[in-house]
Amino acid sequence: MFYSRDLAHQMLGAHLLGLDAENLSMLRHFAGSSNGERVWYPLWAFEFDGTPAAIDYHSDDDFVREVPAPFELVEKAVEQYRWTADDRFLLAPEIASFVRTTMTSFVEAHDPLGTGVAGERGTGDIFQGTATYNEVDRPPYLQVAADGIASQWAAHRALGSVTGSALDEDFAAWNRERAGRLGEHFSSSWWLPDDRHYAAGFTADGPVGGFRLESTWFPAVKGIMGVDRRSDAHLDFLRSGLETAPPSNIEAFTYLPEAFLRYGRDDEALRWIRFLAGSRADYPEVPFTHVAHVAVGLTGLEPGAKEGVVHTRSHLPAGEWIEVADVPVGASVVGVRHEGRRSTEFQVTAGPGVTWSSTWDGGRVTTVDVPNGSRVRAGADGSVVVLREQ
Template identity: 30%
Template sequence: MKRLLIIGCLLGSSITALSQGAVFTTTDTAVQQAYRWAAGMVQHYRGNPGDAVGPWYEAALPARNAFCMRDVAHQTIGAAICGLDKENRNMLRAFASHIAEKRDWCSYWEINKWGLPAPEDYRNDREFWYNLNANFDMLFACWKLYRWTGDKSYIQHPVFTHFFEKTANEYIRRWVLQPDSLFSRPLHPNAPSPFNKQDYFHRCRGLASYVENVPDLKMGVDLIAAIYRGLSSLSAIAQLNGEVAKAARYESMARQYREKIDAHWWNSGDQRYYTWYNSEGRFGTGEGEMFLLWFDALKDTARSRQTMEYLMAGRWNVETTSYLPVICYQQGYWQQARRYVLQLSDPATTRREYPEVSFGVVEGIVRGLMGIEPDAAQGRITTLYRGQSGDTAAVRGLQVMNTIVTVTHTGKQTVFQHSGKQPLCWRAAFAGKHDRILVQNVAMAARYQADNNGRIISFVEVKAPAGKSIQATIK
């Protein structure tokens, strides 16, 4: 561990010299130090592109030299910020290409640098570990990466479209995941025969949750949320590709899963969601609520606030905590988000060297604190500074939507520039209610929206020409 920390510090201090990924600077010295450490660790986890698997980064226990579907789905945006685009494309294609009927439309849960299923999770095609959320989480990751990068291969390459179609159809049927089967499905569908409950390659071949410590779990609310978000993403992809009927069908399917969450999983007595349902027909609570927010599956604002309050009051392992910076920023809990950034990057934090942590800190700062949200489907980039009053911050050299952007937040002003060949839409957003926002000293009427914590956000949308700085200011 000491070796990892030293390398991380060295890489963090020379991130500019690496000429890879975005450069972040801020007058908030604690956050600056957190980013330097996290960006350095991301580069440290970058694998050798000459390895048999091709370009990759670690997204599992470091000693395994491997990447896991759940971890990769979480780490992709942090990786993109740090310039690991080739790695993202290669790793996601590796997962998509290995979906197979002989594995009941599962892929490999974990692939190592030798291009093989990691032996820690795989014995053969009938005996292996697999969390059923993974296919839907990866589908969501592909959609997010398209929106972030503008790379249409994530939503149009045949290896991905095949994965999407099999996941949304055969996979759901094979694992009995239809909306009306969530409580009545077998405990171990597609189990090896003879079945050995003591062998975790038997009982965990198709876990119905990312939470792995509940005996005889039949369904996890996090899996339902993952299916909802995966199908919603697939609907958006179909819409973008002009497949209107398919888009409507997937959106209708997705809605049924979301409705199941609110109809059956809310515990009105404890004012929180149940997280699991077992073979005895009993609901229970534990981990898993994080994914209701990660997959944006909650439309009831009061319940999402209750869920946030519960999560922020708890103590979680570093994997779960690494989701909190970006979630807290997006949900409107800005000070808490900053505390999680600092907590995760603190040398005293147990297991902070787990790869998800550094990737999550990077994403939390750029997407969360800086509020940079590209959307290639809309041809728009949003900015919103969520930092402390009096601080300034900037991101330079950030590759998004086939261009490179620079964003500088200085108090009541944001300066935006991109190097692309065509103008794009810039949504300049600011905290608080402002009737007018000055763009290049010309007053524009603002529009408003509220985050889930009730904070009012004012914004305008303007055409940002290529290669020219444009500024937006509030009084």
């Protein structure tokens, strides 16, 4: 079977491995399964012949559904559009419809607290719908969850960053505005000053704290937290919770490198990358995300919001190096090698070339145009050397 949550988390690794057609096929399948009868949820899982997985689907009002999943699929559709320059990830009819109904109709139908944050009724029953990915959630059962609002915010933010013909500008502007409002709501209403961490979620009676797995680490994974003392305290809380009450399933750990890398806790992220590699686990999320953690997470390699721009930032400790090659980004194929945080080499081996933007410690940015066939070295000292020209 293939699952919506797993697909969302594995798509980047799959792209790096050349599985774009498979990513698009599965994404279209989930998108096409969302309809009014299912209150705009996509189905949770399919057999590989395209039929709903019987273990997770009994009828249109009795199937597994968890609020973060549709928003993650929307966010990852945008992500894959940026990595592939294939506008089908946004404009294929099933996906285009799914994107709009998820951000509008789905939220309107699932707003239990009237705050604009999608959630559920708080039954704790995954077949009736839950607000969180945490399937071992305990009472009080959340009606809105931190992994839900973080995923909803990330989807709005991703759509708001799209320009050009792939998305209507009015819809993009509306998503930017919604992302801003959700971010402000999270900042003003979800922080628990006495507990020194963000709430895991809310019931009708108010906020719920404590270490609650996905609801604790997703605000960091998605980046909805500001970079400030609050996020520092929340990440300390996350690290402590992982020591005292670690998750029982290996796939849960696959989110941790992303959470810590996003907020510059590179040593902690590398610890979990090594932990996952050492597990030798064959659960699909482990190998797929490992590819992404190493090739993209540690290198900071990612397409920019503007087409033809590629970013890097080393997350390596001093004295270590990493090199990745043959990475398709948009219409070009690129490679990058970091020597600690001291110097970086960037090359383009196919396509029209890119504008390379390298961020260094302290926030300084080096920007260089790199045509096809060229390799350029930039240093933390501001130096730029062309090593090879076409």
